[in-house]
Amino acid sequence: MAEHVVIVGSGPAGWTAAIYAARANLNPLVFEGAVTEENRQDGTLPLGQLALTTEVENFPGFPAGDLSGFLTTSLDEEHRYLADMHHKQGVSGPELMHLMRKQASNCGARIETDDIVEVDFSNRPFKLKSLGGKEVEAEAVILATGARANYLGLPSEDKYKNRGVSACAVCDGALPRFRNKPLVVVGGGDSACEEADYLSKFASMVHMIHRRDELRASKVMADRVLNNPKITVEWNSVIDEVLGNDETGVTGARLKSTVDDSTRELEASGMFLAIGHTPNTRFLEGKVDLTPKKYVVWTTPFRTTTSVEGVFAAGDVADDYYRQACTAAGTGCMAALDAERWLASQGL
Numbered sequence: 001m002a003e004h005v006v007i008v009g010s011g012p013a014g015w016t017a018a019i020y021a022a023r024a025n026l027n028p029l030v031f032e033g034a035v036t037e038e039n040r041q042d043g044t045l046p047l048g049q050l051a052l053t054t055e056v057e058n059f060p061g062f063p064a065g066d067l068s069g070f071l072t073t074s075l076d077e078e079h080r081y082l083a084d085m086h087h088k089q090g091v092s093g094p095e096l097m098h099l100m101r102k103q104a105s106n107c108g109a110r111i112e113t114d115d116i117v118e119v120d121f122s123n124r125p126f127k128l129k130s131l132g133g134k135e136v137e138a139e140a141v142i143l144a145t146g147a148r149a150n151y152l153g154l155p156s157e158d159k160y161k162n163r164g165v166s167a168c169a170v171c172d173g174a175l176p177r178f179r180n181k182p183l184v185v186v187g188g189g190d191s192a193c194e195e196a197d198y199l200s201k202f203a204s205m206v207h208m209i210h211r212r213d214e215l216r217a218s219k220v221m222a223d224r225v226l227n228n229p230k231i232t233v234e235w236n237s238v239i240d241e242v243l244g245n246d247e248t249g250v251t252g253a254r255l256k257s258t259v260d261d262s263t264r265e266l267e268a269s270g271m272f273l274a275i276g277h278t279p280n281t282r283f284l285e286g287k288v289d290l291t292p293k294k295y296v297v298w299t300t301p302f303r304t305t306t307s308v309e310g311v312f313a314a315g316d317v318a319d320d321y322y323r324q325a326c327t328a329a330g331t332g333c334m335a336a337l338d339a340e341r342w343l344a345s346q347g348l
């Protein structure tokens with residue numbers, strides 16, 4: 001028998017959709033993603049991008065404070081280690097995501113730790129296939145697969161991934177290999193500024209590599225970087241090659257000027273990419289309308305409807321503008337309500 005609603009993805013959008021769908025008695029099935037090496041490399045493991053961050057200061061309801069007692073009583077035994085690791089400064093990304101997952105499960109959502117790799121939206125009920133070989137049918141689908149960090153695409157960058165090359169300063173920046181060493185951050189947006197500022201707490205200095213002579217970041221973030229004595233912006237420069245060796249991984253970077261043909265080398269023990277994101281929509285190509293940047297298109301203003309009736313989208317998979325945990329959660333709620341109302345209108 002077909003599921004009422006299948007939710008694909010396990011960030012704030014997916015779990016909020018699951019909580020609402022479960023409370024509406026739709027018995028939702030969530031595909032939270034698979035735990036594979038490829039997903040780890042791509043930054044697409046279950047629980048999404050927030051699971052790769054540290055403090056979350058802007059999710060309403062979690063002011064600074066000691067949550068360890070709450071985490072002990074709210075999470076399953078297997079996740080209580082989070083309470084022991086809790087830093088007493090408010091909620092962290094991984095804690096917030098485990099709390100959302102637990103809340104969805106408490107409400108009755110069923111969870112598969114598996115990726116959806118193929119969809120057939122040409123007829124209803126829709127058909128979905130998972131990496132693990134599961135085939136499910138669904139009357140309604142909520143897409144909430146989020147987005148992942150971009151890389152430059154250089155072979156030398158690929159060679160040193162996890163050996164000094166990272167797209168998540170807050171996940172990796174505190175590792176011993178980066179401490180008191182010069183580091184490189186690539187990009188000129190808010191993320192690059194945030195990462196450079198964060199890394200300057202551990203590094204001896206941070207070189208921010210930007211391809212233009214002006215930052216894209218908001219003034220407050222740009223000022224933070226420009227006034228930080230441990231950060232130097234290398235203007236009009238791109239990474240020509242990541243330098244390193246098999247023994248130590250990254251040892252530096254060769255920069256190429258964007259205004260003339262000159263190159264120069266910098267010493268660095270790590271390179272952090274902050275050059276934007278790509279939505280996780282590979283499995284949706286040709287199945288539902290996507291923007292030129294491959295985000296799912298919301299077809300009606302202030303609704304989560306897509307080009308396929310009965311398929312809804314929530315969170316960063318359809319939003320390259322706000323990209324916040326609480327906006328993703330908000331659109332997850334909207335998608336569940338839209339799905340519920342659409343199912344009712346179909347008599348399902």
Ligand code: NAP
Nearest residue numbers: 152187188189190191192194211212216274275276321323
């Ligand atoms: P972004 O604003 O798109 O910035 C990406 C940066 O990477 C740009 O400076 C871009 O250069 C550069 N870039 C892109 N591709 C490149 C390539 N192949 N080689 C070299 N450089 C490349 O992305 P973001 O910084 O991740 O921010 C995304 C959104 O999230 C924004 O709306 C931002 O305001 C928001 N955000 C907010 C905060 C905050 O408020 N705390 C923190 C993080 C993100 P160009 O400038 O030349 O295009």
